[in-house]
Amino acid sequence: MHETAQRLYDRDRVIAGVEKLRFFPLALESGQGSWLVEAGGRRLLDLSATWTACGLGHGHPAVREALLRAAGAPPGAGALSAVHEDAVALAEELLDLTPGTGDRRVYFGHAGSDANDVAIRSAVHATGRPKVLAFEHSYHGGIGVAMKASGVHVEAGSVAADKQVLFTPYPDPYREPDRYERVIADLDEALAGRDVACLLVEPILSDGGLVVPPDGFLAEVAARCAAAGTLLVCDEVKVGLGRPGTWHAFEHDRITPDIVTFGKSLGAGVPISAAVGPAAVFDEPGASALLTQAGNPYSTAVARAVLAAYRAEGLVERAAQAGERLRQGLRKATAHLDVVGEVRGRGLAIGVDLVTDRASRERDPELAAKTVYRVWELGGVVFYVGGNVLEVTPPLVITDDEVDRAVELLAQGIEEASAGKVSDAQIAPFAGW
Ligand SMILES: Cc1ncc(COP(=O)(O)O)c(C=O)c1O
Incomplete structure (x- = not known):
């Protein structure tokens, strides 16, 4: 060295x-x-x-230019108590990019962790249901409820298990090809009480071992969530946004999740995350997920430049x-x-x-x-x-x-x-x- x-x-x-x-x-x-x-x-x-x-x-020159533009005359440092062009335009662009129906909103945060955390808390509030379901060996964040809903953290003992957060097995076509039906049966059982506010899923399990589920798995998950009245949160933070060869990893199974979360590559190194979902989930209660510098001019300018560069190149x-x-x-x-x-x-x-x-x-x-x-x-x-x-x-x-x-x-x-x-x-x- x-x-x-x-x-x-x-x-x-x-x-x-x-x-x-x-x-x-x-x-x-x-x-x-x-x-x-x-x-x-x-x-x-x-x-x-x-x-x-x-x-x-x-x-990348697009990131440098966006940062220079934002730094030249920044309209403050966040979107908490004022609006500015890049925040609003980025939210509009993310809504265009993400399939969904009805009146939707975009939450901005700093990291995949807080996007998932707010998605979970908002889902619990909106549905009035107390429980959250996630997959074993999943990773959704290193803070708050997102951490408690991360199988990897709970299994490692880096956070205490929470009685309201349940885990169900993810299919493993390489090591357990014969267990798929059991996986679906376990999922059915976890949703049966109709008390689960949301299910978080990584369309490709990444920190849990880069496991690609069988074709059709996400479609089965989405159908079951819809039947149970559980909101489906697709966590695209790590392997979404173009990386899987489609804009979204969930596109592989042609599903439309209720909520989609983004992070990591959206900011190309500058902290930013987003959660896209129903207005009924993300509007209430007002002022319940405040981060002073969320939606700031630097991060939002860069994220817009990232999306534009992905398209242009x-x-x-x-x-x-x-x-x-x-x-x-x-x-x-x-x-x-x-x-x-x-x-x-x-x-x-x-x-x-x-x-x-x-x-x-x-x-x-x-x-x-x-x-x-x-x-x-x-x-x-x-x-x-x-x-x-x-x-x-x-x-x-x-x-x-x-x-x-x-x-x-x-x-x-x-x-x-x-x-x-x-x-x-x-x-x-x-x-x-
Ligand atoms: C799938 C997934 N979701 C959320 C996160 C959390 O993102 P961050 O570390 O940016 O908070 C990660 C981080 O590895 C992740 O892999």
Whole structure:
């Protein structure tokens, strides 16, 4: 590790541990396109996009221009007690982008966490029902009720279980292909009491292990929610907004959720989130979800620029093509590696499931930890989810050459990590997930 990067990384001890999730000692000074530059100058191919937040890549001119425009003469710092053009226009654009019927509203926040939190609280208030349903191994946020509705947090004990928040299994076509009917039966049972205000679903389970549900699953979920009078909240925060090769991940099953939440890549690194849903849910009670700087001129200007750039550069279609090339490339390059159980995903939301061997499909979390470390040593940034699944989510601007380089890096990283090139001591300081 370069001594400049090491020095910076050592100084990081002043930042609170509660907000860190580290996999290797990554200390960065800049970024451009699909590349990050480590302190000291080493270039790293970014295969995470900061957990998808940098969908537009790093240093995109559209983001710079939007920020400069907003900073030149900002109309205050938030939309709490005044309206301004970018906030209203962004809300209109999100309504156009998101399918739905009737009178709808857009809530603006700072992070996927608060968008989900407000969606849940508003759903409970609007329906008068006390319960919330989410999926096991889900992730919806790191604060408030959104955290309590995150299977990953509850399972890890990082938040106390809440009696009003229920969890039901998500289908797992790779490990439990025969359990699908049971999953649907459990869902029916959870909704049967007609006391569930809302069901939160990730159309692709991301932090839980990049699990792609069977075709038709979301349609079954939506039909059941409608029959039970439960609002369906689709969490598009991580793998939505173009990444799956469609604007929304839920489009795959042609459903129209009641509420859709956005975050991460909407702001290209600038904090902003949104929840889109019925006016009857999001208008009442007034003044019950106040954040002083929500809807601020910088975040809303950038989000508008992000949506415009996605359109102008055809990035949704690009995500579908690049994702196909990446998956095919990875399957071919790792065909000889018995530790690669499956390469799956949609568009540029890709999971590489690492196992002790293909026959057993047993998860290999140690190999995942060592692989991400080795890939970093070789010149790439990738993290793992669900304990043993490499989550490959590069910026949507990735070129074909970069896709091919990603394939090489990942295949070499897996092969060398499984051959023992990374020691236990090297990964010991990094708890990861
Ligand atoms: C599906 C999903 N929803 C919500 C969130 C929370 O977003 P944030 O960390 O920006 O608050 C995340 C974060 O990883 C996520 O993956």
